[in-house]
Amino acid sequence: MGIQVLHTLCNELNRCGRDAYILHYQFRAKGGQDFLTSADGVTGYCPDHTLIKRLPPNSSVEDLRELIDCSYVLYPEVLQGNPLGAKRVVRYILNNPTANGYAMHHDNTDFLVSFHASYWTTPDYLLTILIKDPHFNDLDTQPTLLRRMDCTYIGKGSKFGACFKIPGTVLVERVWPADKESLAVLLRNTRYLFTWDLATQTINDAILCGAIPVILRWAPYSHELFDTEFGRLPYADIRIEDSQLSIALDFESYQDTRLRYLAGYEAKVKGTGDDVACLAAAIEQHFM
Numbered sequence: 001m002g003i004q005v006l007h008t009l010c011n012e013l014n015r016c017g018r019d020a021y022i023l024h025y026q027f028r029a030k031g032g033q034d035f036l037t038s039a040d041g042v043t044g045y046c047p048d049h050t051l052i053k054r055l056p057p058n059s060s061v062e063d064l065r066e067l068i069d070c071s072y073v074l075y076p077e078v079l080q081g082n083p084l085g086a087k088r089v090v091r092y093i094l095n096n097p098t099a100n101g102y103a104m105h106h107d108n109t110d111f112l113v114s115f116h117a118s119y120w121t122t123p124d125y126l127l128t129i130l131i132k133d134p135h136f137n138d139l140d141t142q143p144t145l146l147r148r149m150d151c152t153y154i155g156k157g158s159k160f161g162a163c164f165k166i167p168g169t170v171l172v173e174r175v176w177p178a179d180k181e182s183l184a185v186l187l188r189n190t191r192y193l194f195t196w197d198l199a200t201q202t203i204n205d206a207i208l209c210g211a212i213p214v215i216l217r218w219a220p221y222s223h224e225l226f227d228t229e230f231g232r233l234p235y236a237d238i239r240i241e242d243s244q245l246s247i248a249l250d251f252e253s254y255q256d257t258r259l260r261y262l263a264g265y266e267a268k269v270k271g272t273g274d275d276v277a278c279l280a281a282a283i284e285q286h287f288m
Contacts, residue, residue: 001201002076002094005115005129007049009074009092012276014051021053023064023084072111072283077119081105088287092127093119095199098220099159111286113279118224124286127279128229131201132269135184138210145251147191151211157196160220166194166245172202187211192236192247198225203233204265207258212236214247230264232257 006022013020058064061084073086077093078100089110096119097104106112114123141147150169157163165171170186172193177183183202187193187209194214195203198221203213214236226233234257236249 001131002078004046004131005094006074006076006092007046007052008129008131008272009276011049011051012273013280014053015273016277016280018280019053021055021067023055072287074113077104079104082107090283093123095119096220099156099199101159111283116225116228118221125279125282126229127275128268129272129275130204130265130269132266133180133184133205135181136187136205136208137184138188138208141188141210144191144210144212147189147211149189150192150194151186151190153193153195153197153200153202155195155197155200155202157198157217160196161217163196163216166216169194184209194238203235207234207261208265212249212254214238228264230268231261234258234261 010020010022055064055067061068068084068086071086072088072090073082073084074090074092075082077091077095077097080102081104082089089107091104091106091110091112093112093114095115111125112120112123113125113127114120115128117123117126150166151172152165152169153172154163154165155174169192170190172183172186177186183205187206188211190206190209190211192214193203193206193211194216196216197203198215198218206213212235216238226235234254236247236254239246239248
């Protein structure tokens with residue numbers, strides 16, 4: 001999802017009158033690092049993001065030094081320091097940086113944007129960009145509690161402790177199903193999605209498809225993670241009594257929360273352009 005968010009941000013910056021580019025970053029296994037764009041100017045871009053400006057093919061970051069020096073350079077939180085040597089740095093914190101296992105090494109002049117209020121205590125700006133994929137919906141599906149299939153999702157949860165597949169469920173992996181359409185088919189037939197990973201788009205995808213996310217472990221996050229600016233994310237907790245696993249769920253209350261959340265989600269998606277325009281103005285103001 002992080003990649004989709006960054007591409008959407010770049011696309012919307014161009015829509016609101018800025019000149020925004022994406023510089024693809026490649027990690028090399030045997031030392032050294034390089035910034036590059038695809039040689040054909042197309043590979044690596046989502047076809048829906050038609051407004052992203054293309055950079056010419058380049059073999060060295062110094063080929064783009066003039067552009068970098070006059071730009072605001074935005075890094076996701078997974079990049080450390082300032083590898084481009086930019087004069088004006090923006091950091092988009094798309095997940096709690098502690099999940100990386102290393103620090104961002106940001107400077108106190110950087111403009112910090114957080115995707116969620118719980119990811120950074122005092123960001124300069126809060127910007128949640130949501131992705132609406134038409135594959136994920138509950139149209140013409142079985143009522144949730146009549147569905148017969150349950151799934152387990154581990155995802156990034158293995159970083160925070162031991163994880164396992166809940167017996168009798170289908171294991172959803174980060175590489176399987178292989179595409180979004182297949183994942184949507186699976187989730188549209190799923191009753192409960194047992195998840196060890198809380199900071200994942202897969203939970204939102206499940207809710208959109210009518211599946212109920214069941215939280216297996218909150219650490220290292222808290223319940224505040226599911227409190228968003230557009231509504232509370234609906235979920236069920238796990239309960240263990242006498243070594244027996246059960247699901248703590250008031251379905252009627254869950255459905256009420258879900259409907260409010262979906263309405264807020266839709267409104268947030270529609271407001272993306274306005275949100276990005278406000279961010280651009282705030283960045284400009286910060287570096288004046």
